[in-house]
Amino acid sequence: MRLSPQVLEAVRQEAQRYFRSARGSHGWDHTERVYRLCLRIGRKEKADLDVLRLAALLHDIGREEEDLSNGRTCHAEKGAVLADKILRKHGIGAERIARVVRCIKPHRYRGRLVPDSLEGRILFDADKLDSIGAVGIGRAFLFAGEVGARLHDPEIDVRKTKAYTKEDTAYREFLVKLSQVKGRMFTAEGKRIAGDRHKFMADFFRRLNKETAGAL
Known part of the structure; x- marks a missing residue:
């Protein structure tokens, strides 16, 4: 049975409430971009678009708790629990809820779980694609600004620095995580998009290093 526009809109509005005090780097606009990427990739992969719509809208509703705990709480696992409750309240069937939760729980990049459904792999790809390229x-x-980090440190040793500190610069995030995203894609379309976005981002940080060194 197709998901009605009315139910989808009700879920969207409820999900949006979890972002009232969200940090700008993980605000509601991130969810909207992931939603659009999910549909783009989902159509290519012939996935269940209704499951993707719900999973995309709800995938980060546990983010505030992770931010407040400085990363100690897993927003994906928390979000899966919250999503289950929201979807039950809106009359979504148990089988569809299970499929949505199955997407949300393993979508975290540093999580211990691996997505094991087509829709879960698409959500993972879409979420990570929004962390690279110009948007990334x-x-x-x-x-970096939210956690009070400095602008740039081209000599940073990632082994001696920690997340959520003044050394957690954009370049550190590139070295630790963003430069690896391209190789983590599951879908063919995700890999294609990631290749282009990765090149743009790598070129940017190479130029940033040259500019801060006074070479350009």
Whole structure:
């Protein structure tokens, strides 16, 4: 049975409430971009678009708790629990709820779980694609500002620095995580998009290193 526009809109509005005090780097606009990427990839992969719509809208509703705990709480696992409750309240069937939860729970990049459904792999890809390319660069600097990090340190040793500190620069995030995203894609379309976004981002940080060194 197709998901009605009315139920989808009700879920969207409820999900949006979880972002009222969200950090800009992980605000509601991130969810909207992931939603659009999910549909783009989902159509290519012939996935269940209704499951993807719900999973995309709800995938980060546990993010606030992770931010407040400085990463100690897993937002994916928390979000899966919250999503189950929201979907039950809106009359979504148990089988569809299970499929949505199955997407949300393993979508975290540093999580211990691996997505094992087509829709879960698409959500994972869409979420990670929003962390690279031009958007990813903007988000990385925005997050660095949120935690009080410095602008740039081309000599940073990631082994001696920690997340959520003044050394957690955009460049550190690129070295630790963002440069690896391209190789983590599951879907063919995700890999294609990631290749282009990765090149743009890598070129940017190479130029940033040259500019800060006074070479350009």
